[in-house]
Structure formats: C-alpha cells, structure tokens
Amino acid sequence: MYNKIINDFYLFITMSSVEVGKHLYWSIGNYNIHGQVFIVSWLVIFALLAISFWGTRNLQRMPNKPQNFMEFLLEFLQDIAKNQMGEHEYRTWVPYISTIFLFILGCNWAGALIPWKLIHLPEGELAAPTNDINTTVALSLLTSISYFYAGISKNGLGYFSRYIEPTPVLLPINILEDFTKPLSLSFRLFGNVLADELVVSVFTLLVPILIPLPVMILGLFASSIQALIFSTLSAAYIGEAMEGHGEH
Numbered sequence: 001m002y003n004k005i006i007n008d009f010y011l012f013i014t015m016s017s018v019e020v021g022k023h024l025y026w027s028i029g030n031y032n033i034h035g036q037v038f039i040v041s042w043l044v045i046f047a048l049l050a051i052s053f054w055g056t057r058n059l060q061r062m063p064n065k066p067q068n069f070m071e072f073l074l075e076f077l078q079d080i081a082k083n084q085m086g087e088h089e090y091r092t093w094v095p096y097i098s099t100i101f102l103f104i105l106g107c108n109w110a111g112a113l114i115p116w117k118l119i120h121l122p123e124g125e126l127a128a129p130t131n132d133i134n135t136t137v138a139l140s141l142l143t144s145i146s147y148f149y150a151g152i153s154k155n156g157l158g159y160f161s162r163y164i165e166p167t168p169v170l171l172p173i174n175i176l177e178d179f180t181k182p183l184s185l186s187f188r189l190f191g192n193v194l195a196d197e198l199v200v201s202v203f204t205l206l207v208p209i210l211i212p213l214p215v216m217i218l219g220l221f222a223s224s225i226q227a228l229i230f231s232t233l234s235a236a237y238i239g240e241a242m243e244g245h246g247e248h
Contacts, residue, residue, distance in 0.1 A: 034132060041129045044106040077101060080228075084235035089154075089242055093235065096146060100139065101231035104130060104189065108223030111197055112216060128193055130226075136190040140182035143234040151241030159241070181237060185230060192226050 055070035063071060077098040081090040111128020129135045151159035163174040196219045203215050 034134065036126050037129045037132045037135055040110055040126055041107065041135075044103065044110055044129070047110075048102055048106055074098075077231075080232055081235050084232060085239035085242065089239065090235075093146075093150070093238055097231050097235050100143070100234055101227050104139070104230055105224060105227035107135070108193055108227060109220060111193065112200070112219045112223050127197060130189055131194040131197055133186065133190050136186040137182070139189070139230070140185035143185060143237060144178070144182045146234070147237045147241040150238045154242040185233060189226055189230055192222060196222055 052070070055066040058064070059067060078090070078094055080101065081094050081097045084090075085093060107128050107130045111131060151162075163171050165174075200215055200219055
C-alpha cells in the first residue's frame, strides 16, 4: 500500500515532463516553458478581462443587457460554490471557483472555436492551453493547495485527524486519496480536451466542409461540461476539507 502511494506521488510529480506533440519553447534561465500555452492563455485572460469591463463599466439600478449577463453569470458561479460548500462558507471561495471555471471555459472554447492551425509558428502550433498536461496539472495543484488551506484555516491542526477517521487502519487510503484527487482532475480535463481537438482535426481532414460543424458544436458543449465538472469538484473538495473533522 505504501509503495503504491509513493509510486502515485512520483507519477504526479513527473507529469510535468510529459509531452504530446511539438512545442514552441521559451527559455527562462535554466527552464524551458511551452510558449504556445502562454500565448493562448494570455489571449484568454485578456478576453475575460475585456468582457468583465464591458459588462460592468456602466452599472445601473435597472440593469442593461451587459449587466444582466454579468449578474446571471455571477449568480450561476455563486450557486456552484454554495451548493458544494454551504450557505455560510461559500462566499470566500466564489472568486477562486469563478476564476477556475471561466479560465478553463475560455481556454476550451478558444481551442474549439478559433482555427489556430492557420497561424504558423517556428515550431509547434497554437491550441487550447488545457490540452497541455502541464496546464491541467497546475490547475489541479491549485485546487489541492486550496483545500488544504481551507481545511487547516477552518479546523486548525485538527484537520489532519480526518486521515485516521473512522479508524487509523484507513490512514494509507486516506493519504492516497489526496494524490488521486489532483490526478483525476488533471487527466480528466486534459484527456477530454485533447480528444475533442483530435476528433475535430480528423473530421476536418476527411470531410473539410459542413460535416465537422456538428462535431465542433458538440465540442463546445463538452468543453463547457468539463469546465463545470472541474470547478464543481474543486468546490466539493474545498467544502469537504472545511467540514468539522476535528470537532468531537
């Protein structure tokens, strides 16, 4: 059991060295980073900021259409956090859950809607940042850090008593669970986004006119579902961590 925990930990730590296809490398000191991921990520962040500014620049008591859209989106994101964390704890975590959902949704839609292959790079190609395992691992690690922080902030050192509940015999399994959560989050998102882009690419090569459109529409729906799943599970993990494990 302990060997399995060590092997899973090693697998998760070394996932950052996994590569799929060619990449545009930028060198920063002794590190090489995937430049195409940063380019598209910055474009997504800029688009999200622009939409936020557009929807909130002229707030009124009787909301206009942009303000209505932003209020609807905020209520939707608040519901994700509230349903998983409860009425009393969710407000602190709405910004994090909202950021995770919107960033993943923006990245997924950017990969599904924009014909990045028409833009030629010296090496590699532009695509959704979430089809890079490094991006999804980073997002899942953020969630892991968040639920540890939430649990310790709420319950103090009593948070760690969850590892020996309901019996100390389950200690290895409870530790293993903390490694499988980010593993499942990262691989689920990465696998689904990569598979969707590959399917669209194959259909486009085989039948370049009209036929790929339904597949692209299905891809947009699947991309939205993946963003919802990731943010909902993140909220659920944080809510679970804040439960009163140490209160007996």
